[in-house]
Amino acid sequence: MKKIFKALDDPTRRKILDLLKDSDLTAGEVADHFDMRKPSVSYHLDLLKQAELVVSVKKGQYVYYSLSTSVLEDIVTWLMGLKDSEAPSSDQAMSD
Amino acid sequence: MKKIFKALDDPTRRKILDLLKDSDLTAGEVADHFDMRKPSVSYHLDLLKQAELVVSVKKGQYVYYSLSTSVLEDIVTWLMGLKDSEAPSSDQAMSD
DNA sequence: TATATATTTAGATAATTATCTAACTATTGA
DNA sequence: TCAATAGTTAGATAATTATCTAAATATATA
Secondary structure, three states, X not given: OHHHHHHXXXXXXXXXXXXXXXXXXXXXXXXXXXXXXXXXXXXXXXXXXXXXXXXXXXXXXXXXXXXXXXXXXXXXXXXXXXXXXXXXXXXXXXXX | OHHHHHHHOOHHHHHHHHHHXXXXXXXXXXXXXXXXXXXXXXXXXHHHHHOXXXXXXXXXXXXXXXXXXXXXXXXXXXXXXXXXXXXXXXXXXOOO
8 A cells, every 4th residue: 555655646657647548558648748857757757667557568569558546446445444434343454 | 626635745644544443533642653743643634624624623622523424425526437448559458 | 830741843964866977888880 | 899879876965854942922810
C-alpha cells in the first residue's frame, strides 16, 4: 500500500495511468506526452512499476507499458472502509 | 484531488484517519498514538484538514477532529475508472 | 489575576523526491 | 561492423516534506 499511495501522489504519474487506460504505450510514447526529459519519465515509470500499477514488456528495442490495476483493490477497500465508519473494525495495519 | 493524494501519502496521516474512523478525538488524543511531538501531529492534522479529509471543532480549550470522507468520492471514482478500462490489449478475453 | 493545559505557529534542519545532464546497455538495420 | 534509436542508470542539484524546539494563543481553573 505504501508504494501505491506514493505512486499515486504525483500528477505526472497519475497522468501516465490515465494515458495507459486508453492503450499500452512504449516508454518513448509516454514521454512524448510530457514536457520533461526521458530519464525523468523513466523514473516515474519505475515508481509505478514498483507499486505494481503498471507492467512492462520488452519487444525488440521498445519497452511497452500497460496498466495493472489489481493492486488498487486494497486501496479502494481501505477508502471505502473509511467511508462507512460503522463497519466492524478489523483493524489491520494498512496505514503503514 | 491533488491535496487528497498528498494527504493519503503518509503512514502517520493514514493512521490518523483509521483512528478517527473509530471515534472523534482531540488533537492531544491523536498525538498520544504517535511517537512524535505535538507540533508534528498538528502539522499532519492540518494537511488532512486542507484535503478536507477531517474537520475540526473547537470546544473550550480542546479541538476535536473527526473524519469527513465525502471528498473520497472523486478518488474512488477515478480509481475505479482505471480498473474498468483494464486490458485494451492482447490480454485474455473476459470469460462470460 | 495568575498559572496550568491544549493547541498552533514560526523558524531551522534533515530527509526525501523530482529533475537534469552525461554516460551506459540493448537492439536494429545499412 | 558501425551508427542510429530506445531506454535505463548514475550522479548532482533544487524543491518539497517531516520533524524538531521555542514561542505564541486561547481557555480553564485555583
